[in-house]
Amino acid sequence: DAVQRGDYAHYMLKEIHEQSQAVADTLEGRIAGGKVLTQIFGVEAEQLLAATQAVHIIACGTSYHAGLVARYWIEQLAGVPCTTEIASEYRYRDPVVREGTLFLTISQSGETADTLAALKLAKQMPYLAQLAVCNVPESSIVRESSLVLMTRAGPEIGVASTKAFTTQLVALALFALALGRVKGLDDARYADGVRQLEQLPGLIVETLKLDAEIKTLAERFTDKHHALFLGRGTHWPVAMEGALKLKEISYIHAEAYAAGELKHGPLALVDEDMPVIAVAPNDRLIDKLKSNLEEVRARGGQLYAFVDETVAHGLDAAHVVILPAAGEIAAPVISTLPLQLLSYHVAVLRGTDVDQPRNLAKSVTVE
Numbered sequence: 001d002a003v004q005r006g007d008y009a010h011y012m013l014k015e016i017h018e019q020s021q022a023v024a025d026t027l028e029g030r031i032a033g034g035k036v037l038t039q040i041f042g043v044e045a046e047q048l049l050a051a052t053q054a055v056h057i058i059a060c061g062t063s064y065h066a067g068l069v070a071r072y073w074i075e076q077l078a079g080v081p082c083t084t085e086i087a088s089e090y091r092y093r094d095p096v097v098r099e100g101t102l103f104l105t106i107s108q109s110g111e112t113a114d115t116l117a118a119l120k121l122a123k124q125m126p127y128l129a130q131l132a133v134c135n136v137p138e139s140s141i142v143r144e145s146s147l148v149l150m151t152r153a154g155p156e157i158g159v160a161s162t163k164a165f166t167t168q169l170v171a172l173a174l175f176a177l178a179l180g181r182v183k184g185l186d187d188a189r190y191a192d193g194v195r196q197l198e199q200l201p202g203l204i205v206e207t208l209k210l211d212a213e214i215k216t217l218a219e220r221f222t223d224k225h226h227a228l229f230l231g232r233g234t235h236w237p238v239a240m241e242g243a244l245k246l247k248e249i250s251y252i253h254a255e256a257y258a259a260g261e262l263k264h265g266p267l268a269l270v271d272e273d274m275p276v277i278a279v280a281p282n283d284r285l286i287d288k289l290k291s292n293l294e295e296v297r298a299r300g301g302q303l304y305a306f307v308d309e310t311v312a313h314g315l316d317a318a319h320v321v322i323l324p325a326a327g328e329i330a331a332p333v334i335s336t337l338p339l340q341l342l343s344y345h346v347a348v349l350r351g352t353d354v355d356q357p358r359n360l361a362k363s364v365t366v367e
């Protein structure tokens, strides 16, 4: 055990630091000459992508959050309608399938009972094909799917998923770009998306240098009972993933909200005891998010912002963590990293079992 963890105190920390390599491995051989190679999804992928008129994503837990990010990308880049749904809901709700819909599962283990059951159900319905984004090559979900794109995160031991999530985002970005290209995505935006993926391993290394700063920041959270995470657009699911990490391993109750929903309830909870964590890239929603954050400050909430330098300017917050600037594809990956580190350090300070949190399993193979 200690040997495999090397110098790291926990598998989770080791896996957080493996993300640059895991992302590089997931990209390896999948881009050539500035283009995503369509055949990486399977031999018939070119025709299938052309025939795809909608995408239906099914997953659980952290993988579901990756699917929620992908939904924004697929609609923004490919103009193809996409819905993302929790497997345990999908399998019991009599779903209706429109013609030309691609069924997409996301799973680290490839063995999650609900996701596998949803896939088996989908195979009896008139979907175009079933694509799996998965980390375990010989798994049941891979075997049951007609198309597969493997993430290459390597074995993930910590129950709280880290490198599996970021490599899923990379695989899903490859998919959204490949679909976008077939569906007429503009050349410059396509090329920029591919470039962002190619630069991602380096940007991850740079971002993880924030570790020491976040370790100090974590001290402010150790005695908290609740935390609120806010984001908009692709950063709403990033906020959901940040909240999930914190509750899984530190047992602090954490909730994520789309920042625009603040007024519809969670603002009532905001006071000096409620830390509010906001994640945001500098995108078209930034001014709206800033005004949401001002409402938090006006109510005495402690605001922690994870933003790039351009956004940080003039932001009134208890603490601002400056992230490297990143584009629409790279930003959700980059913003996830400090949230992983934050939950890790808070959990260590609280003395919980980081790699094996109580009551949770790495792979949920029973319903």
Ligand code: G6P
Residues within 6 Å of the ligand: 060, 061, 062, 063, 064, 106, 107, 108, 109, 110, 111, 112, 115, 159, 160, 161, 360, 361, 362, 363, 364
């Ligand atoms: C469990 C794990 C999570 C994971 C989820 C889905 O809850 O603790 O980390 O996200 O299952 O698992 P999968 O293997 O399908 O991605």
